[in-house]
Amino acid sequence: MKIPNMEVVAMMRVSDLMVSLEDYSHVAVGSSLQDVMQAVATAMMGPAADPSRPRDRGVLVQAKDGRVLGKLSLWDILSGLKPSFEPPVDPFGRVDDHLLWSQWLRPELAEKARTTRVEDLLKPPSSDETIEAEAPLDLAVYRLIRGHHLSLLVMRNAEIIGVLRLSDVFKAVNTMIAATKRQPTPA
Template sequence: MRSYQVKDLMVPLSEYATVPQSATLLYAVDSLRKAQAAFGQDRYRHRAILVFNGDNHFVGKLSQHDLIAALEPNYKEMKSSMNHGSMHRLGLSDGFAKSTLEQYHLWEKALENLCEKAIHLKVKDIMYTPGMGEFVNASTTLDEAIHRLIVGRHHSLLVTSDHDAQEIVGVLRIVDVFELVCDAMHECAVA
């Protein structure tokens, strides 16, 4: 994979869903749907939205997970009292998951007033700000990028310009890396 660079496999920013941080949840969902519809039918659909400030600088990311979790406001209280991450990876049982569901009264009324939530929730209040390990330069070798995806357990890396580390030019998604690896394995089997 050393012969590939991140820019050879990334999805260009122009093909990704982007929204301003002042956008509503409904606007973000509509933007994601439009980007998915415009994306090639032979490729996996996008699952995230990139967020920019008024100066058009990248400030965050909004995943499908973030969107759904935002519908249940009690998750904020729960997150402040627990560590982030998968409960199973932390060694917590399904029984614990059920007890937190009951303790924090999660999803009892989360879908009520869905439309009202969608137009009042702001992206800036629910977006995720990626850490330094979630950015990769466009000229980085694909083997290094794959290593960062795996070690960091990321679904994607934000690709920065070769000339400006603050400029996002695309997204390297693990699903595209997976497809490349599968194609390479298939070629081995044919040869």
Template sequence: MEHYSVKDLMVPISEYATVPMGTTLLDAINVLEHAQEAYTISKYQHRAILVLDENRNVVGKIGQLRVLKAIETRPDLDSELEELKSFNFSPEYMAHIQELHRLRGPIMRKEDLKNAAAKKVEEFMQKPTPGEFVSEDASIDTAIHQLVAGTHLSLLVTRNGQIVGILRIADVFAAVYHEMKKHDIAPQNG
């Protein structure tokens, strides 16, 4: 795998699902759906949406889990948890309160879905952390280490400090598999 670099496997931003800040959750999901239908280079579909600022710089990412969190979050629970935090309750107690709140009723009610669909992407997007960036010139070995060490599903690929693409774990996995297959790697007996 030493001859592979990150830029060999990354998906350029131009081919990835992106939305500007201010986009609603429903519109972002529609963009992701369209990207999944249009992207034919890989059998691995897009599982995230990149959020861009007014200068088209990536400022966040919305994966499928973030979408589900946006649907599950209720304003009444958020305000209740914020109030409880001020009294320094333990994380276990806070988790207990969240679980009790979940048991109060379904989250797939029409009203909850309607409220979630109107949320702006910046309300629930994940902001990139330092460990999620990798240079386009980095080796795949470096990228694999970052993916594993940070338990990331993707890395943001940079060139001269600008994000130019995304490296997905599925594409790295496929490259590793094909290298093993190409070299007919088999376990050693003994």
């Protein structure tokens, strides 16, 4: 993707930078969390069709009819592995968070990854996790920053048609800044 100048970036739409559904990693409903982890690991470290394109940091979940139901991010995946525990009651309100998680990374984790299904973790995307394909890029930047999202699901006619990744937006903004001439500072 070549971004010629600041004016072009300022006029860009989400659809100009989004990754199509065909080009984004995906798994089917019914897949295990272990399958999801493998798909994301392959997307992050495997051979890339386009080496200039940043790597995926999540996976789309597809229904049996091919519709995309949502996306699982790295946050969702690791959160799906967290232990179920009740924090100890401390009358002084002191709880060592590390202590609560200290038993988490154990061999039982693999069993949890094998038995947890994507539908156990998948939530319908909220309105702040989606953006219309023809929305201006500045609105996308605002939503990504406000929600601390790694990506947004791109919509057209209430259907998911792609993914806008923070890494692609960062690349576009960086290219725009690099293409501008530095203004002399007043003495």
